[in-house]
Amino acid sequence: MITNQMALIRRELWEHRSIYVAPAAIAVIMSLVSLAGMVTASAFDNEIRMAILGASNIVGDAERQAAMTVFFLGTSWIFLFTLAILTVFYSLDSLYAERKDKSILFWRSLPVTDAETVISKLLTAVVVLPLVAVAAIIATHLINLVVTSIWISMKGGDAGHLIWGSVALLDNWMAALIVTFASAAWMSPFIGWFLFVSAFTKRMPLLMAFMPLILVPLIELIILRSSYFAEAVFGRGGMMPLFRGMDMHDFFDEDNMAVKEELIRLLAHLDIVQFLASPSLWAGIIVCGLLTTAAIYVRRYRDES
């Protein structure tokens, strides 16, 4: 069972190379962009030196850390966005491509059940893709830190103090890991839906997946004059109960006119218990389970000829 799963997931990585090629390409592009930025900035030699000097002396640790965290967050969001797009395309293709090229007949000639196959595709979407995204986030952070350090050192700054001393790497990476996997779990009903459409549709999986998501709310609005479905579907992304309420005023300790240090830690903003206790999360996971079961059923029972 486990050996089969490993072999099946490895097969997914062979077939869908974009799972790791796309994040790697983005990591490379982002590193090149920041490198290009430094090269351009190098034209303003004096200003840079002044800024480094200023950063070294004036700005407090908390502010510097806040600035780095914002930069890190930006990178992470880009990968999360990439992950979302990759997941949609991967899961829609996963059970459709094998029917289109008829290789399903070959796969089914091997001693692997339909359930094992479909589950390997689900696991690829909810575990492997997020793992790759987190790895890409960490790699991009490290590359950028190293490149920036070298550059700052060349300009006479103290990179150890300015950069490495200012980043809460583990805090950032743990937060990225939690947010990435929580997003995958939270959005899993969509992944289940895409797998089902991928197993079911005869053509145009992308259209077949999104059309009902637009038509059903429209019909509900016209007939029932309500919008529960639309809220459940389109509102879901914004409702993830992982984040604590955030008030920008809390960030500043107004008495001392400084950023509150404990709030810079990203983990402080995540509430894992609240997330795991959310009925909405589990309802979503159940929907994902049901739709995956439906996908297994379709792969097993439908006659492809």
Next chain:
Amino acid sequence: MTSLVTASNVTKRFGDLRAVDNVSFEIEKGKILGLFGPNGAGKTTLLKAVLGLTDCEGQLSVLGLDPFRQRKELMKNICFIADVAVLPRWIKVTQLLDFIESVHPNFSRKRAEELLSQTKVRSEAKVRELSKGMVTQLHLSIITAIDARLLVLDEPTLGLDIIFRKEFYGNLLNDYFDGERTILITTHQVEEIEHLMTDIMFINDGRILLDSSMESLPDKYFELMTSGEDADKARQLGPIFERDVFGKKVMTFEGVDRERLAGLGEAHTPSVADLFVAKVKGAAA
């Protein structure tokens, strides 16, 4: 005798259409059974039922298993080639071997590599880079390297040129078939497998028209080439089919004593292709 496949009253409906209609047969170990039928006769549906790819009514047992419900177990001991195009085009030969090695308990990678080394298939090539004939060689090498008890081939040589086709059946007999293994094969190119099969089955409109060993065919069937008055006399003995060849009549008889037709013309055993036409057209008439 050990039966590998036992079917009794197997039926598969698609709505009102009975693609397989109340079919019963057995396949014994060590046989090479050729299954023939016109397009849409129910061949592929029957094979799918045997392979557990489709559910059906009636009792069907393959290697003692219910093929549809115990498919995973079954696939450890069955191999099939449905059509040459089914190997995924994106995969590399080595990846294919890696994957099968990790999911198939009866696959010998060493054997597959030995067999492939005799072909032009490079291990680093992707399936899409191979010619159709090479893909078939690859598929056959894989299947030969699986220690399976039953091999099912559905039109395995479709679209291949004559050299690859000859080679395919040559390799099948030399490398795969050892008397312990059993082969079930369908093809339109009857004459190519006529000399290698041990048993033969015709199917039309979902029903079995003929189920016989090759050995006993000459006892049951023969053709008589005749003309004129002799033809009228022969016709009274009830040929199942009659056709014209160069102004003469060729009649196919089933279960009629050859002695009774002695002197009425030239008698010989029909080729499988001719017998097939006679049975299908005769049944339709």
